[in-house]
Amino acid sequence: MTDTPLGPDQISGATPDNALRNADRAAAKDGPHDGPMLAADGTPLRRSLNRALRRQKLRALALVAPLLLFILITFVAPIADMLFRSVENQIVGETLPRTVAALDDWTFADGEPPDEAAYDALYSDMFLAAEAKTHTRLGGRLNYETTGISSLFRQAGRGVADIGEAQIEAIEDSSEAWDDSAFWAGLMLTGDEAAADTDLLADARARARIISGEPLAMPDETWPSAAAAAALPRTAVAYTEFALYTWSVDEDPPAEEDPWEAVWLSLALDLAANPDAPSAFSGAQAEALSAAQAALPPGTADFSFRDAFLEMDEDWGSLDVWGTIKAFGGPYTSGYFLSAADYSLNPEGVSAMPEDEQIYRTLFVRTLVMSLTITLSCILLGYPVAWLLANLPLRTANVLMILVLLPFWTSLLVRTSAWKVLLQQQGVINDILVWLGIVSDGGRLILINNATGTIIAMTHILLPFMILPLYSVMKTIPPSYLRAAKSLGATDWTAFWRVYFPQSVPGIGAGSILVFILAIGYYITPEIVGGTKGVFISNRIAYHISTSLNWGLAAALGSILLVLVLALYWLYDRIVGIDNVKLGG
């Protein structure tokens, strides 16, 4: 710090920092002094100065801190959040956790749908999701990737309760006890913490919490029974989820509610898989279980969830559906960014979109080309005006400056509506042209709802941002340079091009970058006068946020735009310096 040369942030004069610097220089020249130099209060001068410097820095920071904090919270955090959203993809893993886990060993390249385990997991996940009504949201999300999944999920949500109807009815008819909700609770739950399966509870809580979005709890002093979990493992999991959900979300005691169909079916499968299960219980419970076991329809041991799902809709056997679930199963995805670049992430991997569907690349190119056109028009129109203002007497220039500042201060919507009024086919410009006989009444020019409209209106709106920096640079070019060049024999053109123009280039640079930055992010004006051919990438982002609700894609498009703008911002800072932004002349 002390031996750096005078940087742009430092000032000259008697400051503690400079005193330190001088002391260092003196020490370097004369070699170290004998003993430290002392300040008035007896402390070494070096330390005293350092302390003063530190205090100054802290004071400056303390003044800036509230605003910095404010901007970080209200502005930077939202943007960071948006960046995060462009890769975030928790929804698949949260809604179908067991399915995603079951698909671990399966790949799309296998060429056939996954095995029974995946369908089994899908059943458990889908049942819980359908109860919490999160399956439609997930269906909507996956529908961006493969069309048709949304209705498939909706249908599954309705049909999942009908799976295994025969088994459920058989158990129901086998004993009166099964109609008693309290009997179920007595079978599966326990009041004794020592006999409880707490791991099972924790797993179920974690799953159900993610799905329902709130912390779930069991009724006071009840736990899933470890004995039941050992004898009837499936049933224990299904019942625990049911109990948690019923108690916490529906706020009904599980002992008074009929268990979900998933619990019944699980019981049937458990009993079929483990013939000795009833013997783990005693009394009425064992009796009811034995009766149920005896009543199970034949074939329960080979019950296939796969068949059940295929019966519901044969698309559940489709590779694409499973491939999509697998491809988007991770917590983060590059899918949105790929879509934003007109690639698609599909089960086979990454592939480019067909030529005629590459809308985003077209849109980005169009945004850039139109912004460039607008910037060039602004240079073309702004340069003469800035030159005139810089070379007129100050008083006249100030009056004319009002003509530049008035549009600058006028509401953006006023200017946009003015252009809408002017450019319409029945608008003022066309009326005048027809009236003058330049165009025929039938051949009115189409000036609005296309790229022309956007370019005209935005050039007008952004022109002051070009004129003001140009003006402030041109003000500093002495007019005598031009006269000198001419007196040395330069023609008007040579004098301008070789002497004046190079000096005005910083102004052009500053104005252009500012106009370009503002132009590529414009939303309102293209939306109103741009029609379909004159809209920018911003309009697409707005569409995805408010109409198609594909927020991830909106965030990815926004992130790309943001990177572009920040790169230009960095360039602007390097060339002009953000301290030198001028407003209002």
Added chain:
Amino acid sequence: MAVASTDTAPMKPLRGPGFPIALTALAGLVLGYIAGNALGNGWLGALVGAAIGAAFAWAAAGPLADNRTAGRWAAIALIGVFLLLLGGVGGLVAGLLIGAVLSWIAYWLASGAYRKGVPAYATPGQVLWHNTFLFICGFIFFFLIAPIVVVIPLSFNAEDFFTFTPEMLALDPEGYSLKHYRDFFTSSDWQQAMWNSLKIAPVATILSVALGTLAAIGLSQSHVPFRRAIMAILISPMIVPLIISAAGMYFFYSRVGLQGTYWGIVLAHAALGIPFVIITVTATLVGFDRSLTRASANLGADPVTTFFRVQMPLILPGVISGGLFAFITSFDEVVVVLFVGSAGQKTLPWQMFIGLREQISPTILAVATILVTISILLLATLEILRRRSERLRGMSPG
């Protein structure tokens, strides 16, 4: 060019009256064609206009050369009456305008005033270029200001059209009405929108001015660590495209429960206004004489007193203009409000945006005129402040 090359004598009427007569006749031809078009026969109008133009130029160079005022009034009256007879009240106004323009051109050419801006030794080519350049600049100024000006008369349209009706062009009082203004002041939608705007903008302004001024003072100290980075962050709300800010705020504010609330919009607008406050106040502080605060401290004032009694009055113009910028930013802002606000918080720009996109209604033009008036007032305030601050600093009389 060929015409201009006959002219070599500097700053005095031409040798022959041919050059001004020819050009004035040309201007008369164009104006006559326009007027003739309105009356039904363009080419006849052009012919008459060219003749009148030639006559004016001859008069301006000869008999009335030294009596400019009388000459111009005579020309204005002549064409005014002529067109009054042909086209009624509308014709009168158009005639007065044409008369003023044509007689100005005649004198400008005949007296050699068109050479005033160039040195005496300029070649005809340079004179021509100079005047072409002025004409181009005039055209650009027209491009800047005309769209805003056009809105004003249209807002008094008696019909629900977005263009001038024949009655309006004829200056028939029937063609004008205040009905769009009545609409604005009686429609509950518009009134609600205006009140929402007026409730949001001042609070957002106060927030950004208070925090922004403090930070600008901090940033203008001599030793600020990470000054460049801090500045870049504080200015970024002005640079980041509004749609991105809006999207980010929409996502984030929904997470923390600010989406759709009054304070959500106020915070968002305050953030957007801060760069303007920082830029204007920092610019003012550059010219601030630091020894004044030292003198004040030396005389026994504590930092707070120094700030309010010495520093604040001197940087006040900058603070106020920063505040005006912040106010207009919030008052004008529509993208963020569209996303962060809820239906109950429709602001004036939001209502205009809906009006422009969906149910086009000329009430928008009445609102636009009111807003233009407000911006003229703001601009005037700013201009007065700028002059005051320059006078205070003894920079220039302006």
